[in-house]
Amino acid sequence: MEQDVPGHVEFVHRSWPADPEQLVLIRRELGGWLAPLALTEEEIADVVLAVDEAAANAVRHAYGPNESGAVELTLWTEPGTLSIEVVDHGHWRPPAEERTQGGHGIPLMSMMSESVLIHFDGRGSRVLLRHRIPPGESSAPQPPHGQPPQP
Numbered sequence: 001m002e003q004d005v006p007g008h009v010e011f012v013h014r015s016w017p018a019d020p021e022q023l024v025l026i027r028r029e030l031g032g033w034l035a036p037l038a039l040t041e042e043e044i045a046d047v048v049l050a051v052d053e054a055a056a057n058a059v060r061h062a063y064g065p066n067e068s069g070a071v072e073l074t075l076w077t078e079p080g081t082l083s084i085e086v087v088d089h090g091h092w093r094p095p096a097e098e099r100t101q102g103g104h105g106i107p108l109m110s111m112m113s114e115s116v117l118i119h120f121d122g123r124g125s126r127v128l129l130r131h132r133i134p135p136g137e138s139s140a141p142q143p144p145h146g147q148p149p150q151p
Contacts, residue, residue: 039134
């Protein structure tokens with residue numbers, strides 16, 4: 001993971017067991033990944049909430065009651081953009097009993113993120129969340145070698 005330059009995280013990937021108890025660990029580790037970025041506390045909270053909703057959906061809906069599985073997070077930055085992909089390798093299942101809570105995950109992710117893309121097929125589900133980030137020093141164009149920077 002590239003973290004030497006403020007405002008820049010090149011690429012991070014991690015996998016956790018698809019267990020509700022892992023969600024707090026996912027949120028905590030994600031907070032650490034976001035630390036090098038020039039985000040406000042509110043922006044960090046929005047990113048963490050959106051990712052938590054995507055991960056919770058994977059935990060609740062991708063795997064059956066006697067089935068083990070994983071939730072994977074991949075985070076990367078590009079100039080001005082933070083992308084986070086949440087992946088499971090299960091098969092989406094509707095809630096087992098009538099819903100008394102929840103059901104707001106996708107609208108909430110859409111409110112907290114600039115864009116939300118969801119794809120599911122026989123290999124599992126992929127949720128891509130994108131957020132704007134202030135361009136860091138790493139995003140500034142560099143002058144050709146041997147030339148001084150332009151004022």
